[in-house]
Amino acid sequence: MLLLFGLTYSLRFASSFTENLKQSGFVRSLPFYTLDKPMIVLVAGTDQEYTTDKYGYAVKVPNSFKGRTDTIILCKFDPVSKKISALNIPRDTRIFINGRKPEKINSINVIGGPLLLKKVLEDLLEVQIDHYVFIDT
Secondary structure, three states: OHHHHHHHHHHHHHHHHHHHHHHHOOOOOOOOOOOOOOEEEEEEEEOOOEEEOOOOOEEEOOOOOOOOEEEEEEEEEEOOOOEEEEEEOOOOOEEOOOOOOOEEHHHHHHHHHHHHHHHHHHHHHOOOOOEEEEEEO
16 A cells, blocks of 8 residues: 555656746757658677787777677668667678678678678668668677
8 A cells, every 4th residue: 555655646746846947948859850751770789909009908999989799780760660670680690791701790800890881781781771870889
């Protein structure tokens, strides 16, 4: 009974708090980008890139997105069906690049950067990737 009372009170407080914020003008609607056709976005999380210092120790390279991509997700935003779909690409997926030996897809970013990863995924999945986002994991 006490739990039910606490939950009810919390919900009322949260509702009135949110309403007060809206009335004060502190919270307002944000204009969002509107889509007229589906959009596909590549989201990739990269490892840290390391180099060696003058003593031979491994040190992280700050603000570098040249590491392996252990997270590769294609997100499709479809305004017609009003759905968002996500496809995870396993990092151990083997692919061939320019007739070379098979490479794990997570090493493509190290070899040729985000544009090569984008092209490889477009060729592999026969889709057009509109944008890409890289995140330092």
